[in-house]
Amino acid sequence: MGHHSCCNQQKVKRGLWSPEEDEKLIRYITTHGYGCWSEVPEKAGLQRCGKSCRLRWINYLRPDIRRGRFTAEEEKLIISLHAIVGNRWAHIASHLPGRTDNEIKNYWNSWIKKKIRKPPAASTTTSSSANTSPNNPPTAACSTATSDHVVHAAHAHGHHQLHHHPPAFGVTAAGADHLQLDAIINQNLASLPPKLACGGGHDSPPPSTGLPHQCPLFMFDTGAAVSPPSSLIMTSMTQLHHHHPLIASFTAAMADDTPIYLPPLVDGMLGSLRCAMDCVGEDDDVTTGHCQAAAPAGAMAFYGDDHGHHQKQQQHLQQQLEQQQQQLGQHEQWDDDEAQHLLMWDQEVLTSSNLEAMQSGAHSLLFMGPNDHD
DNA sequence: AACATTCTCAACCGCGGTGAT
């Protein structure tokens, strides 16, 4: 239990802030700004470290802070975002104006505690019914399961390695499906420029090469629970395409056997757009984009190459996976039963014939990725 | 009323990333 490095030499006060301290900090920030937090305490006349000042300002004092209970819409957004990006609270907070990462984190953790203490009584009943009561959001459990139900795909020596992380809570797939898909549809696809949207892009010239290097994989996770597989009902491709415009566009295009170029893997819901823009920007050629902006990866997903952050998450998830497997007495990374609920796609082009393979084989997951061999 | 338990949330801690030197 040491002090911050920035506090070592100073006599700094700790603990709760007094109103006088708040006033000093507010007065200083509003007149001088906060260019360098390490200078703020001294210049503001506070016996605090810069880190503490920053935290106090960001989490409590800044004028655009929004306090009070989370609205139902905010709850939904948090749940959806968490299902996709996990515990990246700052990322989630960036999509909730006036809310801080700390606040969202506290809110989420309080829900986790509740769920641990009081697991869902009827895990076999569908949780897709809309219940946004602040005191009873079953969707939280579903989305937690979705985020915990992580399939990690990595390229390794020309084949995909799959790691499965089962849900922490016993839930059904439907609620998670809706959450993920709603999030994707409402906040991702809906915001896409038409020229980048996959669905309406049949008139665009098809890409001439493979998927972008930085987007070697595409994974569609319907958010279905994995165990028991028999509980997976609504996540076949046929059913899915009613909910997801990307899949709908796939199947629509299948009618005339138009090749569909698969979108790449993306980094989370809103990150997908960024990824798409990056891809386009780096290639400087929209036609090589492969509908990447429409990538709907609603699950945690990893490129498996040079993304250090993802590698870190991979390691973390790998550890979680191993723990889960130990708990479940599983020794294989991926057993046959679970594999039945995956479809690995190892080509770049989706055609009617291989779509049929998907429809016949994929129940809970559609997983696609081009070969490593470029 | 008194005590125990649970909940909320502000604050702290440590780590990793980044930029300057």
Next chain:
DNA sequence: TATCACCGCGGTTGAGAATGT
């Protein structure tokens, strides 16, 4: 390239409030 300082983030703690017994 190595080192350092700083910043930002996520995990965790703990005090006070709320609730239950």
